[in-house]
Amino acid sequence: MNQSVTKALKLLDLFTEDNHELTLKEISHRASIPKPTAYRLLSALEANGFLYKTKENEHDSKYRLGLKLLELGQIVSDKLELRGMALPFMEALARDINEVVHLVIVNQQEATYIEKVESNRALRLYTRIGKSSPLYIGSGPKMLLAFLPPERQAEILSNSELHPLKDDKPIDKKMLLKELVTIRESGYAYSIGEQDADTTGISYPIYNYSNDVIASLAVSGLSSRFEGENLQILKLKTLETAKKISRTLGYKREGE
Template sequence: MTNKNKTVVRSMDVLNLFIDHAELTFQEVIEHSGIPKTSVYRMLMSFEEMGFLVKGEDSKYRLGLLFLKFGHLVSSRINIRNIAYPIMQDLHHDVNEAVNLIIKQNDEAIYIEKIDTLQKVRLYTAIGRRSPLYAGACSRVILSFLPDTEIDAYIDSIELKPFGMGSITDKSHLYETIRQARIDGYTVSHSELENHTSAIAAPIFDHKGEVIAGISVAGIEANYQNEKIPMYAEKALEAAKKISNQLGYTD
């Protein structure tokens, strides 16, 4: 184990003390952890600066609000999967196409649920798969409904690389698709992540009205033409609205 790893492990030992103790003094941390005084002092100072711990007027340390934030993120992402799954099942049985659920993670989208048991031709997408926010309907629907400043910062920072024949590689075109998504309320993709496949996606919002996920209907490109697009879009939007409402979102 490297020195760096030892430091990380010791730091986690200190933080883990607060699982069983609501508050601890500096001396109590030393006694419970068995870590030298100088090391504990440095750790506590760093944790305080980062917001992991707060020191009260009584000189006792307690977990900081940052843990509440992380806890809320974990909770919301687990809950959204539980809430979305039965709605995804209903949508899948209605359209007989793959139904995907994704969330944003840093500057990428990650697939956290997929149902495709009734689909005759299976797609490459899988739970755990990542894609850039600009590529594919389900990823881009999250990007499209982020605040303008976040969208601009993201697009400024990336290089648009092709994945399939229909991948967006021009930033002006990307902005156009975002503007259209905000008008329509949904996104459409053809051969963006995988050739000859299409998807139609709708955004999912939380109780604060912020986009936190996307749900898509996806399949072979030939099935996503002309009148099929508004039909699939309506069903995706309806499913997204049901999930959003259960998360506390109101129009």
């Protein structure tokens, strides 16, 4: 990491419950760096919202932590809240259907798996908590991509070529866009063998209190078990669980 970035981040650690406001002189002394260097680093942090200056005179300045840290902290808090609320429902669903259950979110330009409940079957999928995947591969990621605003979709799909995980043949963007429209209209995503061979995935959206899609609930297993009547049962139970999680997060459909 760039040394200037490292030094700037260490300055943030100087602010504590007992020291929520520090002068330039105090920061320079505690960080053991010259005042001009401290001022330059503090100015960069201030310009980006990580600090704000509460007082300035000809002799010194005072700084406090900025609202950008609150914003970032809220993002982390929301994701932890989502995991904690969703996990009991995911565990109940996994016990009921005995298939692998995932919780997937958008993380910048990719999809990230933030929770997973295994089945009791011998098959083990290669997904893990923290794994990232392109948003155009797999039912969980594609569900999220389908509900992103058109401009975000265009940005994510702007690469000259999109490739599957296990094939060099590029993905047809026009067909993908049609599939995303279908996912949005039908309210669920379906994929076969896109992340693991001989496996099928189905996913449903999870909404928050603002009626925004913030995650997808994905169920995966051997394709031979995702057929006929059993597929309809899996879809119904996954949908019901996604609705329960959404209601727990404050989601209400129009008219409720």
